[in-house]
Amino acid sequence: MPYVKIELTREGVTREQKQILIKGITDLITETLNKDPHLTHIAIQEIDLDNWGYAGEQVSVLREKGITADKK
Amino acid sequence: MPYVKIELTREGVTREQKQILIKGITDLITETLNKDPHLTHIAIQEIDLDNWGYAGEQVSVLREKGITADKK
Amino acid sequence: MPYVKIELTREGVTREQKQILIKGITDLITETLNKDPHLTHIAIQEIDLDNWGYAGEQVSVLREKGITADKK
Amino acid sequence: MPYVKIELTREGVTREQKQILIKGITDLITETLNKDPHLTHIAIQEIDLDNWGYAGEQVSVLREKGITADKK
Amino acid sequence: MPYVKIELTREGVTREQKQILIKGITDLITETLNKDPHLTHIAIQEIDLDNWGYAGEQVSVLREKGITADKK
Amino acid sequence: MPYVKIELTREGVTREQKQILIKGITDLITETLNKDPHLTHIAIQEIDLDNWGYAGEQVSVLREKGITADKK
Numbered sequence: 001m002p003y004v005k006i007e008l009t010r011e012g013v014t015r016e017q018k019q020i021l022i023k024g025i026t027d028l029i030t031e032t033l034n035k036d037p038h039l040t041h042i043a044i045q046e047i048d049l050d051n052w053g054y055a056g057e058q059v060s061v062l063r064e065k066g067i068t069a070d071k072k
Numbered sequence: 073m074p075y076v077k078i079e080l081t082r083e084g085v086t087r088e089q090k091q092i093l094i095k096g097i098t099d100l101i102t103e104t105l106n107k108d109p110h111l112t113h114i115a116i117q118e119i120d121l122d123n124w125g126y127a128g129e130q131v132s133v134l135r136e137k138g139i140t141a142d143k144k
Numbered sequence: 145m146p147y148v149k150i151e152l153t154r155e156g157v158t159r160e161q162k163q164i165l166i167k168g169i170t171d172l173i174t175e176t177l178n179k180d181p182h183l184t185h186i187a188i189q190e191i192d193l194d195n196w197g198y199a200g201e202q203v204s205v206l207r208e209k210g211i212t213a214d215k216k
Numbered sequence: 217m218p219y220v221k222i223e224l225t226r227e228g229v230t231r232e233q234k235q236i237l238i239k240g241i242t243d244l245i246t247e248t249l250n251k252d253p254h255l256t257h258i259a260i261q262e263i264d265l266d267n268w269g270y271a272g273e274q275v276s277v278l279r280e281k282g283i284t285a286d287k288k
Numbered sequence: 289m290p291y292v293k294i295e296l297t298r299e300g301v302t303r304e305q306k307q308i309l310i311k312g313i314t315d316l317i318t319e320t321l322n323k324d325p326h327l328t329h330i331a332i333q334e335i336d337l338d339n340w341g342y343a344g345e346q347v348s349v350l351r352e353k354g355i356t357a358d359k360k
Numbered sequence: 361m362p363y364v365k366i367e368l369t370r371e372g373v374t375r376e377q378k379q380i381l382i383k384g385i386t387d388l389i390t391e392t393l394n395k396d397p398h399l400t401h402i403a404i405q406e407i408d409l410d411n412w413g414y415a416g417e418q419v420s421v422l423r424e425k426g427i428t429a430d431k432k
Contacts, residue, residue, distance in 0.1 A: 001297050001340055001347060001357055003147050003185060005079075007221075007259055008290040008321070015122050015130070017320050022125030024316045029294075030128075032308045033301065036359050039342070041147060041185065042125035043079055045117075045261075050231050052289055053238030053258035054327070056246075058231070059289060069289055071324050073153050073196055073203060073213055075363050075401060077223075080146040080177070087266050087274070089176050094269030096172045101150075102272075104164045105157065108215050111198070113363060113401065114269035115223055117261075124145055126183070131145060141145055143180050149295075151365075151403055159338050159346070166341030174344075186341035187295055189333075189405075194375050197382030197402035200390075202375070217412055217419060217429055218368040219291050219329060224393070225361050233392050240388045245366075248380045249373065252431050255414070257291060257329065268361055270399070275361060285361055287396050293367075303410050303418070310413030318416075330413035331367055333405075 001039045002029050009059050009069070010046035018044055073111045074101055081131050081141070082118035090116055145183045146173055153203050153213070154190035162188055217255045218245055225275050225285070226262035234260055289327045290317055297347050297357070298334035306332055361399045362389050369419050369429070370406035378404055 004025055022042050030037045049060035059069075076097055094114050102109045121132035131141075148169055166186050174181050193204035203213075220241055238258050246253045265276035275285075292313055310330050318325050337348035347357075364385055382402050390397050409420035419429075 001185060001342055003187070003295045005293045005295075006290060006317075007292075008323075013321065015132075018122055018125075019130050019133070020320045021316065022130060023128045024320070025313055026125060026128035028309065028312045028316070030359055032305050032312070033296070034359050035296075035357050037127040039357050040125075040127065041145060043119050043147070044123040044125075045119070046123070047259050047261070050234055051260040051262070053234075053242060053256075053260075054289055055253040055256065056239045056242035058235050058238060060231075061235070069323050069327050071318055071322050073198055073401060075151045075403070077149045077151075078146060078173075079148075080179075085177065087276075090266055090269075091274050091277070092176045093172060094274060095272045096176070097169055098269060098272035100165060100168045100172070102215055104161050104168070105152070106215050107152075107213050109271040111213050112269075112271065113361060115263050115363070116267040116269075117263070118267070126145055141179050141183050143174055143178050159348075162338055162341075163346050163349070166346060167344045170341060170344035181343040184341075184343065187335050188339040188341075189335070190339070191403050191405070194378055195404040195406070197378075197386060197400075197404075199397040199400065200383045200386035202379050202382055204375075205379070217329060217414055218366060219331070220367075221365045222389075223363045223365075224395075229393065236392045237388060240392070241385055244381065244384045244388070246431055248377050248384070249368070250431050251368075251429050255429050257289060259291070270361055285395050285399050287390055287394050303420075306410055306413075307418050307421070310418055311416045314413060314416035325415040328413075328415065331407050332411040332413075333407070334411070 002035060004040070004042040006042065006044045007047060009052050010048055013046065074107060076112070076114040078114065078116045079119060081124050082120055085118065146179060148186040150186065150188045151191060153196050154192055157190065218251060220256070220258040222258065222260045223263060225268050226264055229262065290323060292330040294330065294332045295335060297340050298336050301334065362395060364402040366402065366404045367407060369412050370408055373406065
């Protein structure tokens with residue numbers, strides 16, 4: 001009976017990317033914990049950049065400064 | 073001091089249905105736990121169908137296939 | 145596909161009271177939204193009194209002062 | 217590694233107010249717990265007035281009755 | 289800046305299984321969304337069986353009846 | 361009507377530190393948003409080190425390697 005909540009900044013995550021996350025996490029839980037996937041629910045919550053703070057600054061401000069969350 | 077969060081798919085829940093849930097859950101908590109209702113807050117979060125996964129699939133895909141969450 | 149999280153102070157809620165909440169909320173959602181109950185999950189999270197704050201004070205302090213959350 | 221989620225009613229919180237909350241809470245955690253601010257994330261979730269219940273009533277109904285959440 | 293919360297029933301998940309979930313989900317997010325893994329936090333919350341309800345019944349009751357969440 | 365949830369690793373946060381966080385955040389919200397503090401609830405959830413992942417590793421493993429979350 002897992003419930004997974006993914007909270008992230010609203011920065012253009014596509015429908016296909018969401019599906020990859022949902023499928024991948026469900027499969028991982030099914031294989032690792034031997035859970036019936038019909039008991040696994042996953043919700044993705046996208047948060048506006050003004051509403052997410054990192055190190056004391058709004059992400060919208062960080063982005064204006066050219067600071068991204070991209071993998072280096 | 074209860075806080076209740078209801079997360080569900082965004083599929084046309086009406087204002088009246090929300091009020092029924094809020095009133096019903098608050099009354100249930102008040103009666104069962106003898107809690108002052110002024111200490112009970114309830115929030116309803118509606119999640120887009122692309123953002124909810126069940127059994128590894130997006131609910132938007134399930135709905136396109138004609139699979140509903142209706143009581144049988 | 146509702147997921148309900150009930151967060152409340154850890155103050156001796158019994159197994160029977162938890163069952164009443166789980167059954168009552170599931171039935172309410174099933175009736176109000178016509179949802180298949182097999183898609184409704186409910187989790188109760190009990191929070192230690194030192195870890196809950198109300199009006200700027202720890203609930204453990206409020207209880208020491210004789211202030212309860214009981215229905216009047 | 218703190219994660220802070222602020223849930224409140226959607227009633228015109230400005231970008232500047234959000235920044236004050238993000239900066240203030242991050243600083244408070246940094247000072248009180250000696251945590252590296254780069255490990256502190258804060259998310260603000262604004263909830264529509266129809267979707268928040270207090271004492272068994274929708275906040276949208278309370279506001280229509282002239283009942284506010286203002287500090288007295 | 290993703291934060292992932294996994295809520296599941298407390299049924300003997302091992303330290304190794306938790307590490308597999310943490311590593312797997314972080315890698316999946318890094319690859320799918322191109323996110324710096326130093327911005328991805330994951331928390332696992334284990335919920336007592338009396339505190340999780342499914343289809344209106346406590347999981348502790350379901351387990352007593354021999355109903356498991358195992359993959360079939 | 362704010363509800364604030366602070367999730368952090370269980371690493372010896374004292375009762376006094378919790379009270380400082382609760383008082384400080386409540387005051388900040390009261391002043392910034394002009395909210396009645398009797399409508400502000402705050403919950404602190406402490407997460408075991410095996411159950412928190414950062415950059416794909418369990419915090420318990422990071423701590424064994426001598427990596428802390430201390431402010432530098």
